[in-house]
Amino acid sequence: MTDGGSGGLVVEAEVRRGGFTLAVSLAAAPGQVLGLLGPNGAGKSTLLSAVAGLTPVSAGRITLAGQVMDDADAGTFVEASGRPVGFVFQNYRLFPHLTVAENVAFSPRVRGLGRRAAREAASHWLDRLRIADLADRKPAQLSGGQAQRVALARALAGQPELLLLDEPLSALDAGTRLDVQAELKLHLADYTGPCLLVTHDPIEALVLAGQLIVLEGARIVQDGTPAQIARRPATDYVAKLVGLNLYPGRADGSQVRLTGGGSFIIPDHGQHGDVLVAVRPSAILVSTESPQHSSARNTWPARITGLTLLADRVRLDLDGQPPALVDVTPAAVAELSLDPGTQVWLTVKATDLEAYPPGERRAPSGQVSDPLLS
Amino acid sequence: MVNLAEPSRLSARERGRRAARGGVSRSVPVPLLVPALIAVAFLVLPLIGLVIRAPWGHLGAALSGSDATQALVLSLWTASTATAISLLIGVPLAWVLARTRFPGQRLLRALVTLPLVLPPVVGGVALLLAFGRTGFIGRLLDSWFGLTIPFTPIAVVMAETFVAMPFLIITVEGALRSADQGYEEAAATLGAKPMTVFRRVTLPLIAPSLGAGAVLCWARALGEFGATITFAGSFPGQTETMPIAVYYALENDPDAAIALSLVLLLVSIVVLVSLRDHWLRGGSVV
Numbered sequence: 001m002t003d004g005g006s007g008g009l010v011v012e013a014e015v016r017r018g019g020f021t022l023a024v025s026l027a028a029a030p031g032q033v034l035g036l037l038g039p040n041g042a043g044k045s046t047l048l049s050a051v052a053g054l055t056p057v058s059a060g061r062i063t064l065a066g067q068v069m070d071d072a073d074a075g076t077f078v079e080a081s082g083r084p085v086g087f088v089f090q091n092y093r094l095f096p097h098l099t100v101a102e103n104v105a106f107s108p109r110v111r112g113l114g115r116r117a118a119r120e121a122a123s124h125w126l127d128r129l130r131i132a133d134l135a136d137r138k139p140a141q142l143s144g145g146q147a148q149r150v151a152l153a154r155a156l157a158g159q160p161e162l163l164l165l166d167e168p169l170s171a172l173d174a175g176t177r178l179d180v181q182a183e184l185k186l187h188l189a190d191y192t193g194p195c196l197l198v199t200h201d202p203i204e205a206l207v208l209a210g211q212l213i214v215l216e217g218a219r220i221v222q223d224g225t226p227a228q229i230a231r232r233p234a235t236d237y238v239a240k241l242v243g244l245n246l247y248p249g250r251a252d253g254s255q256v257r258l259t260g261g262g263s264f265i266i267p268d269h270g271q272h273g274d275v276l277v278a279v280r281p282s283a284i285l286v287s288t289e290s291p292q293h294s295s296a297r298n299t300w301p302a303r304i305t306g307l308t309l310l311a312d313r314v315r316l317d318l319d320g321q322p323p324a325l326v327d328v329t330p331a332a333v334a335e336l337s338l339d340p341g342t343q344v345w346l347t348v349k350a351t352d353l354e355a356y357p358p359g360e361r362r363a364p365s366g367q368v369s370d371p372l373l374s
Numbered sequence: 375m376v377n378l379a380e381p382s383r384l385s386a387r388e389r390g391r392r393a394a395r396g397g398v399s400r401s402v403p404v405p406l407l408v409p410a411l412i413a414v415a416f417l418v419l420p421l422i423g424l425v426i427r428a429p430w431g432h433l434g435a436a437l438s439g440s441d442a443t444q445a446l447v448l449s450l451w452t453a454s455t456a457t458a459i460s461l462l463i464g465v466p467l468a469w470v471l472a473r474t475r476f477p478g479q480r481l482l483r484a485l486v487t488l489p490l491v492l493p494p495v496v497g498g499v500a501l502l503l504a505f506g507r508t509g510f511i512g513r514l515l516d517s518w519f520g521l522t523i524p525f526t527p528i529a530v531v532m533a534e535t536f537v538a539m540p541f542l543i544i545t546v547e548g549a550l551r552s553a554d555q556g557y558e559e560a561a562a563t564l565g566a567k568p569m570t571v572f573r574r575v576t577l578p579l580i581a582p583s584l585g586a587g588a589v590l591c592w593a594r595a596l597g598e599f600g601a602t603i604t605f606a607g608s609f610p611g612q613t614e615t616m617p618i619a620v621y622y623a624l625e626n627d628p629d630a631a632i633a634l635s636l637v638l639l640l641v642s643i644v645v646l647v648s649l650r651d652h653w654l655r656g657g658s659v660v
Contacts, residue, residue: 052563080562087563093556097578107564110574158564 008032009162009194013060013072015043015050021058022046022218028194028211035209035226036198039237042215044198045090048164051196052087053080064162081110086160090167092151094139100150101126101135107158125153129187145176152187163188163195169204181207202241206230214238232356233278244278245324251275251355262321264348265297266355275355281315281327283352287345288336297350304342307333314338320346421639428636429629436633441610445619446637452527452615453595456534457542460591464542465584469572471543472550487540497536498604505532505605529606530613534595541594545587549580586649593645597638 007030015022022043028034036044049055051062053069061071069078086107094103105122113121126132129149139147148168155163168184169177185208188195199205205212206226214222214229214237222234233239239246249258254268256277264277291299302320309315314333316326324346328338338344402410429436437443471483489497505512505523515521523529557579561571577584599617606613608622616638623631 054559054562079567080559081565081567083563085563087560089556089560091556093554093560095557095560095575095578097581106561106566106574110561110564110566110570154564 007065010063013057015046016058017046020218024220030193033188033195033209035205035212037205038215043218044215048166052085053083084161086155086163088151088155088165088168092147096139100137104153104157125157129153144172145180148180161193165197247277247322258322260322265350266353267350274358276358278354281325284326285347290345291347299347302346304340428632433633436629442634444611445614445616449616452530453592455531456595457592459535460539460542464539465546468543468546472547489537490540494537494600495604498601501605525607530602533601533605534598537598537601538591538594542587542591549583553579589649
């Protein structure tokens with residue numbers, strides 16, 4: 001976390017909208033891409049809207065480079081048009097009656113440049129995003145990927161001190177998405193101000209953001225680097241996103257009693273009290289007989305309730321104490337004749353279990369205290 | 375034996391038609407077809423009568439024999455002025471009604487759209503009572519500026535504006551309500567202040583409805599009769615607009631009346647054609 005004192009964005013605020021109140025505190029430093037990850041309705045877009053000045057905060061304040069943009073207690077507010085913010089909207093919201101060049105020239109023009117200077121500023125950004133050949137088209141004549149680039153050019157042409165991206169790739173089809181994502185990453189690397197990137201796609205967040213905040217139910221439930229979050233999810237939602245099994249429980253040395261039933265043996269690092277245990281689906285072994293001679297110390301019976309074919313493996317949905325998602329090869333499914341209803345034994349090595357205290361939010365980034373992480 | 379209805383004949387042409395449009399039979403049931411045909415006859419036959427009865431041989435003479443040119447010119451410029459005034463003050467009112475909330479707004483909307491349903495002659499009487507020489511506003515205008523409005527071309531413009539502006543207001547207000555405000559938000563984040571947003575984003579986005587509303591308003595102003603004759607009278611060259619000229623010509627020069635009516639019919643057709651994108655494709659103008 002940074003203090004955001006020099007050019008950074010600091011949000012310590014509540015935003016009331018409709019029935020819910022979003023409460024967040026976050027900071028983004030210049031040059032940092034802060035990803036906001038969360039399910040629909042978590043309040044991600046509301047947060048962007050508050051930072052842009054489209055929704056006032058109901059309590060707390062938002063500052064940019066130490067200057068107040070919105071302060072509910074002091075009653076001060078800078079209108080959206082007065083904030084140096086570039087906003088790329090989810091569906092881009094390109095003005096349909098203007099050409100691409102006019103869209104991109106819009107911000108320089110309304111911010112006081114003459115017609116000619118605004119057009120030059122626009123053509124600079126069109127060149128930079130390599131869409132100069134689209135200058136005379138109307139938004140209706142653009143593909144999704146092209147519209148995304150135009151939207152980014154339009155936002156950047158206003159020379160914003162702060163960049164807001166709301167699901168910038170969600171309107172694209174799978175084919176163009178990867179290309180545009182790679183390109184967006186390059187442009188974000190060039191951008192010197194802080195950037196907030198809202199997404200519900202974990203891959204997008206992992207690729208584009210240097211730091212992540214997970215929003216759930218209008219609250220921040222986790223923050224950290226993408227690697228930390230992928231390794232130690234704090235909630236079921238994050239665990240599902242990154243594809244891990246997650247079990248809350250109470251640790252007592254090497255023994256973890258799981259809240260939902262069952263227990264695990266973990267390497268003893270002297271942990272006591274509430275913990276979360278994360279385990280990769282591919283780290284769990286499936287056998288049809290009770291394993292007799294195994295170095296693994298966690299074995300439990302389970303029943304298959306579902307099978308899903310993923311790209312190169314089959315994901316088993318298993319009911320047991322505890323339940324689990326397990327990845328096996330299609331060959332294994334055939335050899336062991338795994339069907340819904342089949343009784344199996346699950347085995348996982350203690351060293352494949354990642355146990356950590358819940359609520360790691362605010363843990364200083366970069367500090368790794370657990371040898372399992374290194 | 376299944377419970378299947380008797381097959382009927384279905385031509386290859388009808389098969390193609392149904393395949394293209396999809397769905398079930400589109401043949402019109404008789405209880406709907408007959409009234410529909412009566413309605414068509416009722417609406418179209420009078421116009422045919424007008425065209426048949428027109429003095430085609432001496433149309434030019436019929437027109438020049440009356441004060442037709444004068445009346446037409448007066449009608450065109452007063453209707454255009456009324457439309458311009460409606461645009462200048464009606465569009466901002468439509469914006470206020472669509473985009474703001476304040477107590478009494480529903481009442482205000484009802485009041486300003488009242489002329490849509492008010493008999494025009496009542497509007498004329500109301501204008502006369504307000505702006506007449508002894509009216510509460512007219513008296514002030516008279517004593518302060520020596521200005522007398524009734525029975526002048528200004529009165530014609532005012533009567534037409536009074537009756538026609540609500541058409542523009544409801545059309546534009548509807549368009550503003552259904553317009554995507556996301557564009558306006560985007561414009562604000564790009565640095566545009568509210569008036570710039572209105573001018574450079576809102577207005578262009580509702581331009582089609584604005585055009586439709588203006589044409590509708592203009593057509594209504596052109597045909598205005600009741601309020602105009604009550605408030606402005608019928609002085610040839612001064613306040614005698616086309617509809618009033620037709621009405622008087624019918625008594626002593628029917629050929630001229632028919633010729634004038636033909637001119638108005640022609641103008642209406644032009645208006646309708648210019649509105650075809652909004653009306654003739656179905657749906658409402660709003």
